[in-house]
Each structure stands twice: as C-alpha cells, then as structure tokens.
Amino acid sequence: MISSINIIIELSCLIMAVILLKRDSLLFSKLTKGYLAIVVIIETIGFIMSKGFHLNNAWLYNIFIIFEAAYISHGLYVALNKLTNKALVICSIPLITFIITYIFEIYTHGFLKFNSITINVESVLFVIVSLVYFHLLIKHKDPIELNTNAQFWWVSAVLFYYFGSTIYNLFIYFLYQDFPKSYAILIYVMLILNLLLYSIWIYSFICNSRQRKLLSSSY
C-alpha cells in the first residue's frame, strides 16, 4: 500500500516536471524529467518484483543508485556553479566517493545485496554539499528572489531528504533484526521524506516556470 503511494507521489512529480519544464531547454531540466521517469519505472518494477513475485529486488536498486548519485551530483553542481568556480571540484567529491564505495561493496558482498554503505556515505556527502551551497548563498552579496529561485528549492529538498533519511539509514538494520514489529514506522518515515522531496521539487519546477515567464516578459 505505502509503496504504491510512493509510486503515486513520484509519478505526480514526473507529470508536473513534464508540464512545468516543457519549454525549458536546459540540460538539467531534461535530466530531471529523465531521472524522474527512471524513478517511476524502477519503483514500479521493484514493487511488482517484491509484492507480486516475492523476488529480491536489491540488484535493481543497486542500479538505481547510480542514476540517483549522478543526477543529484549534477543538480548540486548546477546550483553551486552560480556561486563559486570550484563547483566541479566540490561536486566531484560525492561522485568519486560513490564510485569507490560502490565498487568496494560490490566486491565484498556481490550485486544481489543492497549497497547500504554507499547510500549512507552518499547521503552524508549530499548533506555537506547542500550546506556548502547555503553557506555560499548567505555569503553572496546579492539577495535572491525566493519565489523564482528554482535551484534554492531544489537543493532545499535534497537537504530535507538526505538529512532526514539519516534516521532511516541509522535504524533500518537495527529495527529489521531486533524490532521487526516497529520496522513499519521507517516505511512511514520514508513516505514522509519522499513526500517532502517531491513536493518541494514540484515547487522548484513552479519557480523555474515563473522565472522563465519573467525572463521572457522582460525581453
């Protein structure tokens, strides 16, 4: 049930992205639509595999996190690039770390077990890069227009999701083994985090659309 709600939330975000970013020719907007489509497809296949056929879908999510790391790193790079010329260096850190931990985990436990260390390390690094973005934003001499700044809201969603998921990441194995009855709470936590992530992203698409309208009306 909760998994299907998650898919509905993700699908809504994809539909909103397609509608609101329709006329946006930026690479990041195209990647956003592509990434959200991958999210919906993977979640649907994962759901069917798990609930319908009771199959292990960890390998599928091991593939998915490659797209996730690449997309989030690129998004953070796009946001940081407007504030610093060291954006590439900053954003390559989570990506390189991801590659190292990913290879390490596949080497140690194979492809059929979920790469939890990789995703935990990645979450921490995404939080740090998001904080770097906000730090630079505060230091920046010009104020920003929050109603039209899509990047600000996109990074805010990333911060909420990855900082919030720390609890999920910390408790998941402990609860799974010792408190199987309480395990369901983490599913709800994840649902809330997904809801936050995708709803703030939808708002960032609205900001993007407003920004484009403002730009086109000023010409």
Next chain:
Amino acid sequence: MQFTSTEVIIIIILATFIFLLAPLFLLIYIGAYNVRKKKDLEEKRNMQLEFESELLKTQIEVQEQTMQTIASDLHDNIGQLLSLTALTLSSINLQEPQKLEKKVSESIGLVNSSIKELRGLAKLMNGELIVQTGLGKAIKQEIDRLKKIGTYKIKVKNELLDIEISSPNKDLIVLRLLQEIINNIIKHAQASHIEIEVYMINDLLYLSVKDNGIGFDYETAKTQNKGIGLSSIHNRIKMIDGKINIQSNSSDGTLTTIEIPYP
C-alpha cells in the same frame, strides 16, 4: 537497557522530527537573512540617490552663488565703471582741445578696468568649472570674492593650490560648505577679521574658518532652524564621512573646523 517496540517508535518519530526541524530552521534563517540583505541593499540605493540629489542641490547652490557674485559685480563694479566712462565721454567739449586728451585717456583707463573686471567674472563661470580647476583654486576665488567686499581683514593659509589629487564630488561639497560659512559671517557675524585655513595631513583635509564676530548659541541654533544652514552643513559633512566642530561665543567669535577624508 532494553527498549520496547513502542519506545523505539517514539524515539524514531522524535529523531526524525528533529532531523527535519534542523533544515527547516536553516531555511527560515536563510529566508530572514535574505530579507535583511534586500533591505540593506534598498537602504544603500536610497542613500546613493540621496547623495546624488544632495550633490545636485549643492551644484545648483554653487551656481546660484556664482550668479549672485556676477550680478553684484556687474552692478557695483562694471556698471559703475561704464557709467563713469559714459559720464567722462559725455563731458568732452570739442571746443576745449587741451582737456580732450586727458578725458579720452581717462575713459580708456576706465574701459580697460571694465575689461579686467569682466575677465575676472568670466573666470567664475559655474560651480563645476570652478571645481575642475582644483579645490585650492576654487577656494582662492571664493576668498577673492570676500576680499572684494572690502569690509574684512582677511588672513589666508591655502595649502591646496599645488596639490595634484582631487575628488570632484567632495570638492563641490567643500566649496559649498565654505560658501555657506562665509555667507553666515557676512549676514550674521558682524565680524571685521576672518582667518581661513585649508590644508591636508595624510589623507585628511582640514578647513577652518575663524571670525571675530558676535558669535551665536550653537546648541540653540542646532535645535531651532535659524536660517544659518546648520542642518544642511551637518548633512553634507555626514554624506562625505567628515566631522565638524563649531565653537562660538560672543567674546571670541566663531571657529568652524571641518575634517574630511580626502580624496
């Protein structure tokens, strides 16, 4: 220590709540900081506009002062000289050739004096042009104007005549400040002696004007608008980050000292 399932659920809910609250506070802080940044920027823009408008006002006032000087010079000097020339020429009697040469040479002398006065006036032109020749020269011209009145014994120390540096906006304001101080002396001080000093020490420009007039109550004048332009003087000094000190009493007259970062 053993936890029950309910306790674990409560801990997770609380921890998640706290972990979501932290980014929320961060965003609220950034939003508030952004609003403050916008406000500061707006204030800065307003101050710049205020500065520009005050500068324009100063420019107009300097021009007005120049026009007044030109008008009074035309009336009092050149007008008188030309009237005298006309009178001398009209008194020529062709029947008295022995006086003819004397009267013509007197008239030529008067016309030459008029031409000299006119050249002096042409130099005044407008405020901007005065300042373009350098603050030292502009101050010298202002003092020359004062000397022409002839009522005052004037002592001058002008060390800015040979300096190379300039700051057009500040120059205009300093010139106008000097004009206002001099005008106040002429209008209200009843002084007979004026000492003007202008010099630079490191990056600071000092202007001091001392008179031996009747003085005024500085504190009262500051609170009541007595038409001596104190608020305007203070406002302009503040605009260029300067300092002003006015000491005044009935026995010693008034000493005004201005300190301005320069250029």
